[in-house]
Amino acid sequence: MIETFYDVLRRQGITRRSFLKFCSLTATSLGLGAAAAPQIAHALETRPRTPVLWLHGLECTCCSESFIRSAHPLTKDVVLSMLSLDYDDTLMAAAGHQAEAALDEIRTRYKGNYILAVEGNPPLNEDGMFAIQGGRPFLEKLRETAADCKAIISWGSCASWGCVQAAYPNPTRATPVHKVITDKPIIKVPGCPPIAEVMTAVVTYMLTFDRIPELDRQGRPKMFYGQRIHDKCYRRAHFDAGQFAEEFDDDGAKKGYCLYKLGCKGPTSYNACSTVRWNGGVSFPIQSGHGCIGCSEDGFWDKGGFYERVTDIKQFGIESTADKVGGYAAAAVGVGIAAHAAATALARARNKTGIDAKIGKDHHEHA
Amino acid sequence: MTTTLAEQDDFEAKRHSRLLKAIYVYEAPLRLWHWINALAVTVLAVTGYLIGTPLPGIGGEASAHYMMGWLRVLHFSFAWIFAFGFVGRIYWAFVGNRHARQIFLLPITSAKWWGEVWHEMKWYLFITREPYKYVGHNPMAQLMMFLFFTIGAVYMICTGCALYGEALGIDSWAYQSFSWVFTAVGGNSLQVHNWHRMGLWVTIIFVMLHVYAAFREDIMSRQSLISTMVSGWRMFKD
Structure with a gap:
């Protein structure tokens, strides 16, 4: 007999009422509307359970920390029930050989049918020796597990872009998952960490509908990464009005004005922080008075200061912004023009240019 | 018998006209485009600068102000004028006179042309006493217009449309067409x-050089510059 998600949940003591509430909540958070709730329930009741393997590469485990703090305990319970039974070396009960055995079992039993969730990334330098698990490089484990999976979820900015360990000069050559595994569909869920509810919703969507959510240009689920923080920021009215905090302790900051001039990266960061928020919808960085640092964007460590609006352009040296380079260049050109104009005036006063000589001659002739 | 002042002027003008040669070079649509473009670039530069580094914040109720809103509206509106103007300018390169094609097509395979670029350089370096006379752009001006303006305009339109697409949303035409940026x-x-x-700073530098060169050449070279872009007629002084 095949085991469904619903079977697993009931076995874990979750009531049908709670189960249905979870289905409604998931339908809403996925933006699918009330009509989708019964569909989700039906799918969870009838579909065979899809196992999820959760691997950890070079990372800080902040994705897992975020994940287990999912605001709706039920969501967490459900997804953990789906996950923990299989493999997550941080959260699972088994350890050592038992854990590795579970990994092998899923790989062979559910060949081509499991979802691989990767937190962190593989370092490629020194044949992957900078991340060793169970006595061998994580790189090998990732390649092996990925070979038989259905799809990959890249958790967090590490797996999606590389994040801090891939920041310049990237000594271990930490490399995002999509640059190592190129033959599988990959869903990127970036953020450092990603929002818990976003993580659970993405997993639930994939398990429920047995398909990948609609992705944007960079492979992120559109439902959560389709808009910028700026687009839904509750301080947007202050931005449009031109009301800015100039310093972190000034009157504007106290009044909750826009943090744009303090380097907020909201206008260039695609994430759901300003709608879903954090810690059960309590707050998010901008609400706490600090600008967005753009942690879910590609290479955010290497894109200049967190507290500047016009940030560094690497091509002109580490500390050069467009305004510095441009300002100096414009000043140099201005000085050059002034000097050239002065030289021209001098040459002209000495009647050294051709046109002056000609016109002078002409005047002389006709005078 | 005394002559009237007008007659004296007329005599003077006739005497001078033997020296002057004039040719119609810039047609009306091109001149109109030039000045509309000059206005658009000015507004775009000022609003663009202020969007990136805004003025000190305003107090009071947010609902009473729309400072950044207006700056952005102005920037986007004039960006449309600039972009459509550029499209219109490309059209005019096809239907206008041969001078209308100069800023799009460089005769880079012509050694003679490069030689005259060099000659113009020498004129600017005070090595040559006298520049050549050209009906349209001189070769160096043509090269500068192509590098700074034509390439620059395409660059600013592409990056600008990409950023505009961010504001419109990822399903918008602007994002769909320009997200490759x-x-x-x-x-x-x-x-x-x-x-x-x-690009803003490159534009500022271009405008500085462009205006300086136009004024200097108007005074120093053997042909008119500034009035040409107003009336369309190029006057040769000798």
């Missing part, structure tokens, strides 16, 4: 903001 700089759109701003 983000990919080209590595995916993080923050870089596109920085590179678009770099």
Whole structure:
């Protein structure tokens, strides 16, 4: 007999009422509307359970920390029930050989049918020796597990872009998952960490509908990464009005004005922080008075200061912004023009240019 | 018998006219485009600068102000004028006279042309006493117009449309058609903001050089410059 998600949940003591509430909540958070709730329930009741393997590469485990703090305990319970039974070396009960055995079992039993969730990334330098698990490089484990999976979820900015360990000069050559595994569909869920509810919703969507959510240009689920923080920021009215905090302790900051001039990266960061928020919808960085640092964007460590609006352009040296380079260049050109104009005036006063000589001659002739 | 002042002027003008030669070079649509473009570039530069580094904040109720809103509306409106103007200018390159094609097509295979670029350089370096006379752009001006303006305009329109697409949303035509710009700089759109701003400084430098060269040549060279872009007629002084 095949085991469904619903079977697993009931076995874990979750009531049908709670189960249905979870289905409604998931339908809403996925933006699918009330009509989708019964569909989700039906799918969870009838579909065979899809196992999820959760691997950890070079990372800080902040994705897992975020994940287990999912605001709706039920969501967490459900997804953990789906996950923990299989493999997550941080959260699972088994350890050592038992854990590795579970990994092998899923790989062979559910060949081509499991979802691989990767937190962190593989370092490629020194044949992957900078991340060793169970006595061998994580790189090998990732390649092996990925070979038989259905799809990959890249958790967090590490797996999606590389994040801090891939920041310049990237000594271990930490490399995002999509640059190592190129033959599988990959869903990127970036953020450092990603929002818990976003993580659970993405997993639930994939398990429920047995398909990948609609992705944007960079492979992120559109439902959560389709808009910028700026687009839904509750301080947007202050931005449009031109009301800015100039310093972190000034009157504007106290009044909750826009943090744009303090380097907020909201206008260039695609994430759901300003709608879903954090810690059960309590707050998010901008609400706490600090600008967005753009942690879910590609290479955010290497894109200049967190507290500047016009940030560094690497091509002109580490500390050069467009305004510095441009300002100096414009000043140099201005000085050059002034000097050239002065030289021209001098040459002209000495009647050294051709046109002056000609016109002078002409005047002389006709005078 | 005394002559009237008008007659004296007339006599003077006739005497002088033997020296002057004039040719119609810039047609009306091109001249109109030039000045509309000059206005658009000015507004775009000022509003663009202030969007990136805004003025000190305003107090009071947010609902009473729309400072950044207006700056952005102005920037986007004039960006449309600039972009459509550029499209119109390309059209005019096809239907206008041969001078209308100069800023789009460089005769880079012609050694003679490069030689005259060099000659013009020498005139600017005070090595040559006298520049050549040209009906349209001189070769160096043509090269500068192509590099700074034509390439620059395409660059600013592409990066600008990409950023505009961010504001319109990822399903908008602007995002769909120009998101390759983000990919080209590595995916993080923050870089596109920085590179678009770099374009602002390039534009400022171009305008400085362009205006200086126009004034200087109007005074120093053997042909008219500024009045040509107003009336369309190029006057040769000798």
